[in-house]
Amino acid sequence: MIVIGERISIIAKKVRDAMMSRDKKPLQELALVQMKTGANYLDLSIGPAEEGGEELMDWGVKTLQEVANLPLCIDTTNPKAMEAGLKAHNNKWGRPIINSASGEEERLNNMMPLAAKYNAQIIGLTLTKQGIPPLAEERCAIAAEIMAKAAELGVPMEDIYLDPLILPVAFSQDKCIESIRAIRLFKELNDPPMKTVVGLSNISNGAPKELRGLINRTFLTLLMYEGLTSAIIDPTDKEMMATVKTTDILLQNTMYAHSYLEM
Amino acid sequence: MAFTIPKENYNGKVYEVELGVGDRAIKIGGESTLPFLSFEGEMPNRPSIAIEIQDLPPNDWPDTVKKVYEKVSSNPVAWAKFCQDELKADAVALRLISTHPDQKDTKPEDAAKLVSEVLNVISIPVIILGSEHIEKDIAVLKTVAETAKGKNCIIGKAQEENHKTIAAVAMANEHKLIAMSQLDVNLAKQLNILLTQMGFVKERILTDPMSSALGYGLEYTYSVMERIRLAALQQNDGAMQPPLVCDIGKNVWKTKETIAAEAELPEWGSLEERGIIWEAMTAAGMIMAGANLLVMRHPKAIELTKKLIEELR
Numbered sequence: 193m194i195v196i197g198e199r200i201s202i203i204a205k206k207v208r209d210a211m212m213s214r215d216k217k218p219l220q221e222l223a224l225v226q227m228k229t230g231a232n233y234l235d236l237s238i239g240p241a242e243e244g245g246e247e248l249m250d251w252g253v254k255t256l257q258e259v260a261n262l263p264l265c266i267d268t269t270n271p272k273a274m275e276a277g278l279k280a281h282n283n284k285w286g287r288p289i290i291n292s293a294s295g296e297e298e299r300l301n302n303m304m305p306l307a308a309k310y311n312a313q314i315i316g317l318t319l320t321k322q323g324i325p326p327l328a329e330e331r332c333a334i335a336a337e338i339m340a341k342a343a344e345l346g347v348p349m350e351d352i353y354l355d356p357l358i359l360p361v362a363f364s365q366d367k368c369i370e371s372i373r374a375i376r377l378f379k380e381l382n383d384p385p386m387k388t389v390v391g392l393s394n395i396s397n398g399a400p401k402e403l404r405g406l407i408n409r410t411f412l413t414l415l416m417y418e419g420l421t422s423a424i425i426d427p428t429d430k431e432m433m434a435t436v437k438t439t440d441i442l443l444q445n446t447m448y449a450h451s452y453l454e455m
Numbered sequence: 456m457a458f459t460i461p462k463e464n465y466n467g468k469v470y471e472v473e474l475g476v477g478d479r480a481i482k483i484g485g486e487s488t489l490p491f492l493s494f495e496g497e498m499p500n501r502p503s504i505a506i507e508i509q510d511l512p513p514n515d516w517p518d519t520v521k522k523v524y525e526k527v528s529s530n531p532v533a534w535a536k537f538c539q540d541e542l543k544a545d546a547v548a549l550r551l552i553s554t555h556p557d558q559k560d561t562k563p564e565d566a567a568k569l570v571s572e573v574l575n576v577i578s579i580p581v582i583i584l585g586s587e588h589i590e591k592d593i594a595v596l597k598t599v600a601e602t603a604k605g606k607n608c609i610i611g612k613a614q615e616e617n618h619k620t621i622a623a624v625a626m627a628n629e630h631k632l633i634a635m636s637q638l639d640v641n642l643a644k645q646l647n648i649l650l651t652q653m654g655f656v657k658e659r660i661l662t663d664p665m666s667s668a669l670g671y672g673l674e675y676t677y678s679v680m681e682r683i684r685l686a687a688l689q690q691n692d693g694a695m696q697p698p699l700v701c702d703i704g705k706n707v708w709k710t711k712e713t714i715a716a717e718a719e720l721p722e723w724g725s726l727e728e729r730g731i732i733w734e735a736m737t738a739a740g741m742i743m744a745g746a747n748l749l750v751m752r753h754p755k756a757i758e759l760t761k762k763l764i765e766e767l768r
Contacts (some may be wrong), residue, residue, distance in 0.1 A: 447686045447695065449644035454652055455694060 193436055193445065194422035196265045196289070196389070197231030200256070202239045211238065211248060216255045223260040229427040230436075233289060234260060236277070239269035246274030253280040255267040265315075265424070267291040269304040278310040290314040293341075294332035296321050300341050315353045315389055316342075318374070324357045328373035331356055335378055335386070346419065353389040353422060354378045361407060362398035368411065375418040387421040409435040416443060463488075467691035468562055469684075470658045470748070471500065472631060472698050474546065475580025476607050481545055483747040484698035490745050491682060491767045496688075501764050502742045504749045504757050505546035505582050506538040507704045510561070511553045517714050519727040520753045532572045539577045542757075548582040548702075548750045549573055551660050554595045555586035563598035569598045574606055582609040582633075582750065584702075589616045597624045604628040611700075612663055615646055622655045633700055635663035638675055640682045647694040660697040661748065664713065669708040669737040676701070680744035701741040704752035707734040735759040742767075 199222045202208050210218040223234055230346055236252050238245060246270060253264060263286030266277040274290060281288045292315035293303035295346045307314040316338035318331035319323075325331055335354050356374030359367040371390070379385035396404035409432055412423060416439045425432055437453055440446045444455075471485030481503050488496025508524060510531050513521050514519040527534040531549065551566045553559040583599055585592035592612075597620060600610050611619040611633025618634065625632040634650060636642040643662055651657045664679045686695040707713060713730035715723065723729060734756035738749050742764060751757050 296506075446690055447643050447644055447682070448694055449648055449694065451645055451648040451652070454648055455692075 193416055193420060194232045195230055195356040195427050195433075196235050196422055196424040197226035197392070197427050197435065198235050198353060198393070198424045199226055199369060199426060199428065200234060200252075201237040201267075202241075203237070211252065214251060216258075219252070219255050220259045220315050223256045223262075226427050227260045227262055229430075230433055231262065231427045232422075233265045233286075234262050235265040235267050235291065235424055237291075238273060239268065241268055241270050241273050245270040246276035249273040249277040250280045257282045257285075261285045263288050265291045269299070270449045271306065274303065275306055275310075278306060278312055281310075281312075287351075288312050292317050292355065293338060294319050295337055300338065303339075304341045304345055304347060307342070307347045307351065307402055313351040313353065314342075314347065315355055317355045319357055324359065324367075326367065328356070328370045331370075331374045332377050332381065335381060339381065339386075349382045349386060350384065353387045354381075355389050355391070358390055358392065358394045358411075360397040360399070361395055361411075367425075368395065372414050372418055375415055375420050379419050385419065386401040388419070389422045389424065389453060390415060390420065391424045393425070405429065408432065412436065413439050416440070457578070460494065463492075463689075465496055465688040467688045467693075467696060469698055469745075470686055470696050472658065472661065472678075474582075474607060474609060475578075475632065476605070477578060479580070480607070481580055486561060487688070489688065490743055493768075500747070502747055502749060503545040504738075504751055504760060505548040505580075506542060506544040506754070506757065507548045507550060507702075507750050507752050508534045508538060509550040509552045511568065516752070517708055517730060519713070519730045520708055523754060524616050531569055532576055535573045535581075536576050537575060537603065539579050542754050544579060545747075546580040546582060547573075547577060547683055548584060550584040550586070550705075551599070552586050553596055554591055555588050556591055558586065560591075563595045566595050567598045567602040574603060574608075575616045580608065581624055582611065584611050584633075587612060587614075589614065593617050593620045596621050600624040600628045600630055603630065607631070609633055609661060609700075611661075613646075613650070614648070618646060619653060622650050622653060625659070628653055631659050631661060633661045633663050634697075635665060638665045638667075638672075638679055640664075640679050640686075641687075643679070643683060644686075644692070644694045647697065651694070657693060657697065661700045662695075662697045663700045663702060666701040666703045666706055666737075668703065668710050669733055669740065670712065671706065671710055673737060674739050677744045680741070680746070684745040698747035699745050700748045700750070701746040702717065702742060702750040703737050704734065707737050708752055729758070731755045735763075739763055 293300050294317035318334040356371045358371050396407040468487040473482050482500045486498040512529050527537040535547050538547050553561040558688040585595050609631040610625045612635040634646045636646050667676045683695050686692040712733050717726050738760040
């Protein structure tokens, strides 16, 4: 499974402070530790960044790629900042992922053309202005709209990662199974199967701290069984990475060796 | 509707490894596709062939291959030079067979002296092989690796039981390393992980899946190699991306087909031709399975294999 490292997010105070003061060091440390522990992409989240977003994203992308030989998952709702990130991105280590478009008309119209213009991959959140529909089938309908827009603009289907969105088990227990079903149904929307992604940790939001890791890992295993392509997770979490690696072994996505955990 | 060839997309790539120094250095590996499928990816380097020589006269080789080297094989230095100058070899594989306790139990220092002499007379890359005796190889390969420092040789073979010391000396003296496991894809991966864990750069490893001859287990080697390549390319498995080495001469020239006299089996035809074809066919199977470097004995078998490699362009 493809691991997108989640640690560089403006929601974290340390990251926010570093971004505001343009202090490279904390961000570069987070980039390196995530690369070392197995991230395939680094998420760089600057939030809506309405003021100065372009400059911040340009600086962030360059700061991370100065030390980490990885492609980035560029995370903002601000289309101008997104474009600045794509311009700054060094494709030497792989193509970036736009995080994200959705079924909301404005966001789809803002983000999908950037994927076409910059030959980037893109995450499609299956929600609309009305929110996340309860049933997996309804999320598939939104996925179809995202895919239609991509086809219209010439973005290949294999560059799209569909995100079913995950709701916390503590508040919406019946929706967990719908997200799992959505992964299965999304794959059937195209041949070769559509790629998928989740922001995993929302599943355990609101649950007691001591349960969060267990809930996250168990849920990820179920999603991987359905063929999940990638997840936005914390690669520095050893137990999480051990679960990812073991599930990949059991599903025969990677080859077994006694020291597979050390890979 | 026009027919389009279905294509596989691969995520991974075999490491490109350089062997030897100077003008005669060669590169192997680097492909991003299964062997010779140039419409699906790049194959920047064709498979190379090293000619096998040894530090003892090849008394146990069949006459048909022994006679090719009869003027030089009593002197490994002359033999190496013959391979380079007369046979235009890409590389030479020097097997230090005499160091085996059941052979002459040659001392590491004496083996090193020979290695040094060979390195002085030829400029093509040299693969230095021990006798595959676990304990003795530790001492022999340590000493010869030091002697050969700076020549970017391949040292081998490290096996699970002795990989630590052999890898350490290959690393310290900047050589490439052959890691061999016993015809098992999971053990091949495990050995590569163990090597990288001890700090050995994985781009300096070559994997020997343990070869076999046509009719004597070739299909097992083929299958192991195929799975290694699929893991390297489809799963982008870093531990499975070293180039593959196949040491086939020693297996081929032990088979009945390369030894049995014409008088005994007249229906099998010319003994010499049979042996050559047996080695060339074994090599053909190995390059189809993804071999990047072959170790072979008969110049005519090598010629046939090179022709095949050229025609598969």
